[in-house]
Amino acid sequence: MDNLYIALVHYPVVNKQNQPIGSALTTIDMHDIARAAMTFGVKGVYVITPFQDQADLAREVIRHWTLGHGSRLNPCRKQALELIRVTGTFEGAVQEIEAEQNGPVVTVATSARMHPNTISPHALKQTQGADTPCLLVFGTAWGLADELINQCDMQLDPITGPGSYNHLSVRSAASIYLDRLMNG
Amino acid sequence: MDNLYIALVHYPVVNKQNQPIGSALTTIDMHDIARAAMTFGVKGVYVITPFQDQADLAREVIRHWTLGHGSRLNPCRKQALELIRVTGTFEGAVQEIEAEQNGPVVTVATSARMHPNTISPHALKQTQGADTPCLLVFGTAWGLADELINQCDMQLDPITGPGSYNHLSVRSAASIYLDRLMNG
Numbered sequence: 001m002d003n004l005y006i007a008l009v010h011y012p013v014v015n016k017q018n019q020p021i022g023s024a025l026t027t028i029d030m031h032d033i034a035r036a037a038m039t040f041g042v043k044g045v046y047v048i049t050p051f052q053d054q055a056d057l058a059r060e061v062i063r064h065w066t067l068g069h070g071s072r073l074n075p076c077r078k079q080a081l082e083l084i085r086v087t088g089t090f091e092g093a094v095q096e097i098e099a100e101q102n103g104p105v106v107t108v109a110t111s112a113r114m115h116p117n118t119i120s121p122h123a124l125k126q127t128q129g130a131d132t133p134c135l136l137v138f139g140t141a142w143g144l145a146d147e148l149i150n151q152c153d154m155q156l157d158p159i160t161g162p163g164s165y166n167h168l169s170v171r172s173a174a175s176i177y178l179d180r181l182m183n184g
Numbered sequence: 185m186d187n188l189y190i191a192l193v194h195y196p197v198v199n200k201q202n203q204p205i206g207s208a209l210t211t212i213d214m215h216d217i218a219r220a221a222m223t224f225g226v227k228g229v230y231v232i233t234p235f236q237d238q239a240d241l242a243r244e245v246i247r248h249w250t251l252g253h254g255s256r257l258n259p260c261r262k263q264a265l266e267l268i269r270v271t272g273t274f275e276g277a278v279q280e281i282e283a284e285q286n287g288p289v290v291t292v293a294t295s296a297r298m299h300p301n302t303i304s305p306h307a308l309k310q311t312q313g314a315d316t317p318c319l320l321v322f323g324t325a326w327g328l329a330d331e332l333i334n335q336c337d338m339q340l341d342p343i344t345g346p347g348s349y350n351h352l353s354v355r356s357a358a359s360i361y362l363d364r365l366m367n368g
Contacts, residue, residue, distance in 0.1 A: 016258075028212060032353045039352055040345040074200075076351040161224040161366055167260040168223055169216045172359035175352070179360045182345055184368075 001125060001181055003101060003133040004042050006174065007093050008033060010049040012145035023141040025054045027061050032171040033138075034080035040178040044100075045083045046093040046135075058086045090137070090148060097133060105133040109152035110177060111143050112166040118157045121180040136177060138170050185309060185365055187285060187317040188226050190358065191277050192217060194233040196329035207325040209238045211245050216355040217322075218264035224362040228284075229267045230277040230319075242270045274321070274332060281317060289317040293336035294361060295327050296350040302341045305364040320361060322354050 008029060011022035030047060037045045047058045064070045065081040087093045097105045106128060119127075128134060137144065137152055149155060159168060159176050168176070192213060195206035214231060221229050231242045248254045249265040271277045281289045290312060303311075312318060321328065321336055333339060343352060343360050352360070 032356055035351050035353055036356050038349045039343070039347075041347060076349070079349065080351065159223070159363065163223075163225060165222045165260070165263065167219050167264065168359070169219055169355070171353070171355055172216055172220050175356035175359045176363045179343065179363065 001128070001134060002041070002130050004181065005044045005046065005097050005105070005133070005135045006033060006037055006042055007046045007048055007090065007135055007137045008170070009090060009137060009139050009144060009148065010047075010051070010054065012148050013139040013141040014143055014145050016142055018142070020145045020147075021141060022049070022051060025049060025057050026140065027057070029140065029171055030058065030061060030081065030084055031077070033174045034083050036175045036178050037083050038080040040182040042083065042178065044085055044097070047084055047086050048088070048090055048093055049086070050088050055086050055088065058084070062086070090151070094135065097135060101133040103133065105135050106154065107135045107137060107152040109137045109144055109149040109155040110173060111139070111149060111155065112158050112168065112173070113143065114158060115149065115155055118155045120157050121177060121184055124154065124156065125181060138174050140170055185312070185316075185318060186225070186314050188365065189228045189230065189281055189289070189317070189319045190217060190221055190226055191230045191232055191274065191319055191321045192354070193274060193321060193323050193328060193332065194231075194235070194238065196332055197323040197325040198327055198329050200326055202326070204329045204331075205325060206233070206235060209233060209241050210324065211241070213324065213355055214242065214245055214265065214268055215261070217358045218267050220359045220362050221267050222264040224366040226267065226362065228269055228281070231268055231270050232272070232274055232277055233270070234272050239270050239272065242268070246270070274335070278319065281319060285317040287317065289319050290338065291319045291321060291336040293321045293328055293333040293339040294357060295323070295333060295339065296342050296352065296357070297327065298342060299333065299339055302339045304341050305361060305368055308338065308340065309365060322358050324354055
């Protein structure tokens with residue numbers, strides 16, 4: 001998958017009671033997901049938040065590591081964080097990718113919960129050409145709100161193990177899905 | 185692999201200049217790796233540090249989430265952090281596992297760098313029986329020191345993507361290796 005993008009969504013997501021909320025930025029999500037994205041050849045990572053102070057914080061982190069002291073301290077981190085783009089809405093990220101790619105992007109939701117009609121990463125690769133732009137969408141907090149999941153074109157199977165425990169961090173989930181898509 | 189354990193090593197690891205150091209605890213490593221371990225049916229997660237203040241901090245985090253307020257706030261986190269055990273040395277972890285399993289444990293190093301004679305997660309599964317106790321060893325900071333890698337019975341292939349970038353977080357690397365071992 002040569003034109004893969006990631007969206008890390010902070011709104012609309014849900015809390016522990018499955019109520020829609022906007023979540024706060026967790027800066028280590030940006031680092032871990034950008035490093036995994038860089039490893040697996042992802043084209044861009046969208047941090048999506050409607051909150052101006054959170055968008056400012058995200059841009060400050062990016063600036064530190066791509067232009068500031070952090071960029072000289074750790075060039076590997078610089079390379080990774082250069083992949084990150086900040087937008088206010090999911091739709092804004094989709095529009096930006098479609099402009100960059102001169103065509104539609106397939107949006108693919110992820111969730112730890114079972115939903116009908118999910119597909120495997122392998123099936124996603126098989127059904128889409130290698131060049132098809134795809135946006136893999138991850139929720140922070142307790143996951144993407146159903147309204148955003150339903151807005152996406154497809155949804156990936158949840159990551160499961162031998163038991164029923166399904167509480168991976170979004171950092172772990174993004175890393176595993178990327179590995180399955182790129183190496184699986 | 186029904187008897188898999190994880191070691192998260194803080195000494196001996198290396199810094200950016202490949203010099204042996206002892207690293208500081210990163211508490212989110214404990215959370216992310218314990219959550220992945222719980223998801224994939226790992227038997228125990230060893231946090232290994234020779235520094236008393238760091239061991240105390242690790243135990244304080246575990247206590248908060250398994251016995252304190254955190255355990256009532258988030259029972260899923262409780263389940264995960266109950267997997268964590270703290271030891272001062274790698275040898276101490278190995279001894280504890282061997283006592284628990286009544287027999288030897290196969291130690292398997294991980295590294296982002298290329299080494300001779302590494303094997304794939306698939307080959308590890310094939311060559312070891314499903315019941316064989318295995319300890320998967322991860323380094324913090326810039327990775328395990330060679331002396332510890334060489335002390336292990338085997339070493340897994342590094343996780344790679346289409347390019348040469350090899351700077352995953354230990355949280356991402358542990359998640360991907362577990363997925364490959366349990367679902368690959």
